[in-house]
Amino acid sequence: MAISVPQLFTPAPQAQVSGRLVVTKTGEGQAHATATYEHELLAGGLTKKQMLPYRATIRARDMEDFDGWVRHEGEEFLYVLTGVIRLYTEFYEPVELRRGDSAYYDASMGHNVITLSQEDATILWVTSLA
Numbered sequence: 001m002a003i004s005v006p007q008l009f010t011p012a013p014q015a016q017v018s019g020r021l022v023v024t025k026t027g028e029g030q031a032h033a034t035a036t037y038e039h040e041l042l043a044g045g046l047t048k049k050q051m052l053p054y055r056a057t058i059r060a061r062d063m064e065d066f067d068g069w070v071r072h073e074g075e076e077f078l079y080v081l082t083g084v085i086r087l088y089t090e091f092y093e094p095v096e097l098r099r100g101d102s103a104y105y106d107a108s109m110g111h112n113v114i115t116l117s118q119e120d121a122t123i124l125w126v127t128s129l130a
Helices: none
Strands: 030-033 037-041 053-056 075-082 084-089 095-098 103-104 111-115 121-128
Touching: 053 111, 075 084, 075 095, 084 121, 095 103
Parallel strands: none
Antiparallel strands: 030 037, 037 053, 053 121, 075 103, 075 121, 084 095, 084 111
């Protein structure tokens, strides 16, 4: 589904309202911890989503913390909420991202994220499910 920037700010030609809404209050997401990340799944009460949003606390501090690359179907968008991270990808040089920075990438390409901050970093991650 292709959406142009003007489409985001103009009404749709036909009403296509599905009436879907779910709210996740701070700290009320579904927790899912791994050795390297602590995920809080958002919008968990909504079924048949086309994207999976979650807030992640990045605990990993070195690529050695991972057992290989993370890879899965779909595309992924990340937005740094706090701290400084380094995004490693299979085909590109690592990139350092700070609060307010973002990246969009093919999730089938190997990828890992570490924190460069003294504190754990937090990011908003959105993964497409299509």
